[in-house]
Amino acid sequence: NAGVTQTPKFRILKIGQSMTLQCTQDMNHNYMYWYRQDPGMGLKLIYYSVGAGITDKGEVPNGYNVSRSTTEDFPLRLELAAPSQTSVYFCASSRGPEAFFGQGTRLTVV
Amino acid sequence: DQQVKQNSPSLSVQEGRISILNCDYTNSMFDYFLWYKKYPAEGPTFLISISSIKDKNEDGRFTVFLNKSAKHLSLHIVPSQPGDSAVYFCAASEPGGTSYGKLTFGQGTILTVHP
Numbered sequence: 001n002a003g004v005t006q007t008p009k010f011r012i013l014k015i016g017q018s019m020t021l022q023c024t025q026d027m028n029h030n031y032m033y034w035y036r037q038d039p040g041m042g043l044k045l046i047y048y049s050v051g052a053g054i055t056d057k058g059e060v061p062n063g064y065n066v067s068r069s070t071t072e073d074f075p076l077r078l079e080l081a082a083p084s085q086t087s088v089y090f091c092a093s094s095r096g097p098e099a100f101f102g103q104g105t106r107l108t109v110v
Numbered sequence: 111d112q113q114v115k116q117n118s119p120s121l122s123v124q125e126g127r128i129s130i131l132n133c134d135y136t137n138s139m140f141d142y143f144l145w146y147k148k149y150p151a152e153g154p155t156f157l158i159s160i161s162s163i164k165d166k167n168e169d170g171r172f173t174v175f176l177n178k179s180a181k182h183l184s185l186h187i188v189p190s191q192p193g194d195s196a197v198y199f200c201a202a203s204e205p206g207g208t209s210y211g212k213l214t215f216g217q218g219t220i221l222t223v224h225p
Contacts, residue, residue: 097203
């Protein structure tokens with residue numbers, strides 16, 4: 001049972017480049033989330049989805065976009081990478097209040 | 111405005127003793143509280159939770175206490191083991207439905223358990 005799988009694990013981007021962080025879950029959870037964690041800080045919610053075709057903004061959505069075409073997948077898109085987006089990104093899914101997290105993607109923008 | 115605060119960045123405990131991690135919150139709408147454990151280069155792992163209708167929840171060596179009037183919760187680990195060394199995050203959510211998993215996290219407390 002894989003749970004929540006994120007790819008890639010590491011990535012270095014140049015300022016202005018774009019990329020998509022992939023997230024897939026095999027637990028048939030309706031709810032999916034993207035969080036970011038900056039050094040010494042807690043996780044902050046970027047976007048979330050309550051089911052296929054439904055997404056909404058979290059606390060820190062600027063500079064990101066998401067889509068949810070299937071129950072399993074919830075990719076996060078960075079269109080114009082900026083140094084402020086250097087962070088560790090976590091995808092999560094849940095059926096109820098307890099969310100299950102992937103291993104994270106460490107992104108550096110230079 | 112930090113709605114969930116963990117005021118102790120770190121805690122050091124001897125193996126076998128009790129570890130007490132604290133968390134304060136300001137949002138009265140929070141009705142569900144969770145503790146997550148995180149090892150380096152891994153995602154957070156759910157540890158234990160408590161609903162606002164309870165004041166205590168126990169799971170093996172882990173107990174979470176909730177004091178709603180003080181807007182304070184704590185995680186007790188007894189006895190502490192070296193494998194418990196990790197970052198512990200307190201998190202909170204508002205009532206269910208679309209708020210499921212929409213967690214507000216504290217900054218985390220680094221627990222080190224010495225053999």
